[in-house]
Amino acid sequence: MSKPRVLLLGPPGAGKGTQSSNIAEEFDVEHVTTGDALRSNKEMDISDMDTEYDTPGEYMDQGELVPDAVVNAIVEEALTSADGFVLDGYPRNLEQAEELEDMTDLDVVLSLSVGEEELVDRLTGRRVCADCGENYHVEFNQPEEDGVCDECGGELIQREDDTEEAVRNRLDVFEExxxxVIEYYRDHDGFVEIDGEQTPEGVWTDVETAIERKA
Known part of the structure; x- marks a missing residue:
């Protein structure tokens, strides 16, 4: 089997990061995320695109959204240089999905399905070490000592975007x-919907099976 080209879709908190890492390791493919691709190409010259700034990094430094045209160009560069990939966090809208069609042919499109209340529980329960960034969860992945990071002893905090109000807003944005995009791909030959409310191990079993069957 040649190295698969996989698109992983799902709402915030569905487990895309965990499963993308599993896919990248098991199938020896690149893990391409919009954030990583942007950080890797912060100094890319985009002066020919008639944009406000001349590099993606200038948008990021100002805390502004990088324009779709720039994101598209960076993702295309990352995919072109990859021998097989799992794409996570792109496309975020239908316009980007149409752009992606012109960039590459996908073998497998996986959609992690998780109910809203489960997502809220997962995301509001997340705690992050203020010093080293290690992730925990009040229910699923507790530290040995309450509120203290196992790795470095730092304080565990709830990020501002993990409060219930912020989480529900993020889910509304995803829904809109x-x-x-998920409906756009539903007729794709490689489309598989995965029950994301299983254990991470159960989800991985279904993900691995789907890729082996479709790729």
Whole structure:
């Protein structure tokens, strides 16, 4: 089997990061995320694109969204140089999905399905070490000592975007912008919907089976 080209879709908190890492390791493919691709190409010259800034890094430094045209170009560069990949965090809207069609042919499109209340529980329960960034969860992945990081002893905090109000807002944004992307791919020959409410191990079993069957 040649190295698969996989698109992984799902709402915040569905477990895309965990499963993408599993896919990258098991199938020896690149893990391509929009954030990583942007950070790797912060100094890319985009002066020919008639944009406000001349590099993606200038948008990021100002805390502004990088324009779709720039994100598209960076993702295309990352995919072109990859021998097989799992794409996570792109496309975020239908326009980007149409751009992706012109960039590459996908073998497998996986959609992690998780109910809203489960997502809220997962995301509001997340705690992050203020010093080293290690992730924990009040229910699923507790530290040995309450509120203290196992790795470095730092204080565990709840990020501002993990409060219930912020989480529900993020899910609303996903529903408006990215849920239509899932419908866009539903007729793709490689589309598989995965029950994301299983244990991470159960989800991985289904993910691995789907890739081996479709790729």
């Amino acid at each position: 912008n990215t849920a239509p």
